[in-house]
Amino acid sequence: MKKTALVVIDVQNAMFMEEDPVYQGEVLIRNIKDLLAxxxxxKTPIFFIQHNEAVGQPLEKGSFGWKIHPELAPAEQDTIIQKTTPDSFHKTDFEEQLKQRKIEHLVLAGxxxxICVDTTCRRAFSMGYDVTLVADAHxxxxxxxxxxxxxxNHHNxxxxWFSHVRKTSEIRFSE
Structure with missing residues (x-):
């Protein structure tokens, strides 16, 4: 069996701001919480991808908007990868971290x-990873x-072509 990791992409406070919240944010949070549990x-490795923007932008590093949503707070053993582009691998140590843990299969949500989910999915596939996109967790x-x-719907x-597309209820991690 391939060693698997859960990858949670850009689920940061700014995405849930009242003036323009992400579509079905409450459902998204619930499904990602289920995946995390x-x-x-x-004992599946978990990677949080956190996007960084310039000063004054909603995802400015260190700002409230930049922080990972509090209901999904990373645990001490989770890994946080900082990025500045839609590609979670570009100019980050994400691939190095995956290789260190001998991860071959990525389960993507976020x-x-x-943009970021699509780009990371395609890049992971091109790099030889087995990828699962969680259809109701992005x-x-x-x-x-x-x-x-x-x-x-279109992206699912x-x-x-680049991943196995499965619902949250179908995702099972095993030791």
Whole structure:
């Protein structure tokens, strides 16, 4: 069996601000909490990816908006990877951390479906990782003429070329 890690991408406070919250944020939090509980109960490594923006931006490093959502607070044994682009691997030590732990399979959840989740999924696949995208544990915002739900549905269909697409209830981690 391939050694697996749960990867939670950019689930930071700014994504849940009242003036423009991520689509179905409460459902997203609940599903990611379920994934975290399942992963922790089986001692599966967990990686939080945290996006950093410039001074004055919503995800400015050290700001309230930049912090990981409090309901998903990383445990002491979890790893936090800092990034500045949509690609969780680009100019980070993410790959090095995965190799150190001999991880071959990534289970992806988080924000933003059409940017950071998509880019990380495709990059991981191209790097030879087995990838599972959790269909009901990633989200985004409306964009132009597309609703957030349409974007999520589209990516769940499209990313099947790069990953196994499964619902939260179907995800099982084993020691």
């Amino acid at each position: 399942e992963a922790r109960s089986n 924000i933003q479906t059409d 989200s985004t915002w409306n964009s132009g003429s597309l609703s957030a739900q349409q974007i999520i 269909g499209l990313l099947r």
